[in-house]
Amino acid sequence: MSKKIIKNKNIILCVTGSIAAYKSIYLSSLLVKEGANVQVMLSESAKNFVGESSFSGITHNEVITGYYDSKTSLSIDHIEIAKKADVIVVAPATANILAKIALGISSDPIVGSILATKAPILIAPAMDGDMYSSKQIQGHINEINNLGYKISGPEKGRLASGIEEFGRMTEPESLLDEIINIFQKKKDYNQVEAIVTAGGTIEDIDPVRYISNKSSGKMGIALAKALRDRGAVVNLVYGRVDSLEETYGINKIPTKSAVEMKNEIEKLIDRSQIIIMSAAVADYRVKKISKEKIKKDNLDSIQLEKNPDILKSLDSSKIIKVGFAAESENLLINAKKKLSSKDCKIIVANDITLEGSGFGSDNNKAVLVDNDGEETFPLMSKNELAHKILDRAKKFIN
Ligand code: CTP
Numbered sequence: 001m002s003k004k005i006i007k008n009k010n011i012i013l014c015v016t017g018s019i020a021a022y023k024s025i026y027l028s029s030l031l032v033k034e035g036a037n038v039q040v041m042l043s044e045s046a047k048n049f050v051g052e053s054s055f056s057g058i059t060h061n062e063v064i065t066g067y068y069d070s071k072t073s074l075s076i077d078h079i080e081i082a083k084k085a086d087v088i089v090v091a092p093a094t095a096n097i098l099a100k101i102a103l104g105i106s107s108d109p110i111v112g113s114i115l116a117t118k119a120p121i122l123i124a125p126a127m128d129g130d131m132y133s134s135k136q137i138q139g140h141i142n143e144i145n146n147l148g149y150k151i152s153g154p155e156k157g158r159l160a161s162g163i164e165e166f167g168r169m170t171e172p173e174s175l176l177d178e179i180i181n182i183f184q185k186k187k188d189y190n191q192v193e194a195i196v197t198a199g200g201t202i203e204d205i206d207p208v209r210y211i212s213n214k215s216s217g218k219m220g221i222a223l224a225k226a227l228r229d230r231g232a233v234v235n236l237v238y239g240r241v242d243s244l245e246e247t248y249g250i251n252k253i254p255t256k257s258a259v260e261m262k263n264e265i266e267k268l269i270d271r272s273q274i275i276i277m278s279a280a281v282a283d284y285r286v287k288k289i290s291k292e293k294i295k296k297d298n299l300d301s302i303q304l305e306k307n308p309d310i311l312k313s314l315d316s317s318k319i320i321k322v323g324f325a326a327e328s329e330n331l332l333i334n335a336k337k338k339l340s341s342k343d344c345k346i347i348v349a350n351d352i353t354l355e356g357s358g359f360g361s362d363n364n365k366a367v368l369v370d371n372d373g374e375e376t377f378p379l380m381s382k383n384e385l386a387h388k389i390l391d392r393a394k395k396f397i398n
Contacts, residue, residue, distance in 0.1 A: 004034065006180055015091065020168070027176065034176070043097065081109075082117035082119075089179060095132075098125060101149070125167075129163065146243065148245070196220050196235070197310075199241035206291075206292065208293050217238055217241025218362065220279060226383065235268050236253065257282075261279060309342070316344070322347075327349060331367065347368075
């Protein structure tokens with residue numbers, strides 16, 4: 001992993017009460033060796049496992065242990081530190097701190113800082129395997145993913161109980177790599193504001209039924225993250241998605257129907273330079289949404305009306321439009337038709353019949369079509385494809 005990318009970065013290392021806390025002493029040392037300015041926060045219970053002086057000796061910064069032992073000039077450590085932070089790392093993260101983070105319970109400066117920061121947050125859980133797989137903890141993990149924080153591990157290995165299970169904290173060297181990765185990105189979308197749409201729209205039929213589609217939102221979320229990492233200001237307008245994992249730093253705008261999605265996009269259009277429309281917009285909506293649950297005997301036909309074609313409706317002289325084409329036949333012919341009929345700069349064409357690709361999958365196989373020609377890619381992760389799309393779209397910016 002390349003060196004000195006985190007030099008002078010303000011890294012907040014929050015250590016909570018797990019046996020794995022001893023590994024965080026080594027992590028703090030690795031970070032300091034890379035030139036980072038490391039500020040450690042110790043929870044009350046962490047003090048049972050590791051001492052303040054180990055950390056202060058390595059980081060040359062005083063350790064923060066509570067709200068009332070102020071070490072900053074402003075006497076409000078967690079706020080001052082949260083504002084200055086380039087990344088907040090919680091390692092090890094116990095079941096207790098995961099619950100508090102998920103719920104925003106700010107009874108200690110660790111959660112206080114997390115609530116007050118705009119920096120990315122990396123969390124490395126460590127606990128007994130059965131505790132980790134409990135419904136409560138999995139619920140909190142889900143919530144933390146949806147908040148957009150990055151969770152690393154836990155890994156499978158020998159736990160303090162002697163059992164081999166998932167619960168071991170990610171090793172310090174791997175955490176160092178993940179921290180460096182957060183900063184190691186080319187910033188060729190600096191100065192760009194982007195709209196990305198993701199997921200499927202939901203068109204209500206009645207209070208219990210709706211029309212939607214199989215979109216997981218993964219491609220759109222990968223694009224939003226790639227844009228963020230390359231320096232753009234990103235507005236993610238999304239419908240039904242599987243998860244909002246790792247979407248820190250992205251402005252997230254939830255929507256439901258196609259009409260709502262269109263309205264939210266229109267609010268952002270004047271200040272944005274590019275829209276990447278990866279959402280699977282329902283082509284039709286129900287003409288009249290029933291307030292009451294429709295009885296099954298009256299459900300043999302529903303009157304539909306056409307939704308607006310959002311992408312087509314946007315003025316291409318105002319914004320660079322990148323569209324998708326989900327096709328099960330005549331991939332290129334249909335993609336080229338969409339390129340011109342929707343007046344897009346690029347169409348990302350997917351053959352949705354390919355196994356292991358497209359809807360719901362982590363991978364995608366696509367052809368990028370624009371007026372200069374086509375570029376065919378092999379099956380790759382949606383994250384990788386997102387960067388390929390941005391590489392190709394770059395020529396249209398400015
Ligand atoms: N799209 C849109 N509004 C719609 C339908 C689609 O903005 N009402 C966008 C999609 O987000 C995508 C592109 O248009 O970027 C193509 O969507 P796709 O579903 O492939 O095609 P459709 O235009 O719906 O045409 P068809 O279903 O006939 O293939």
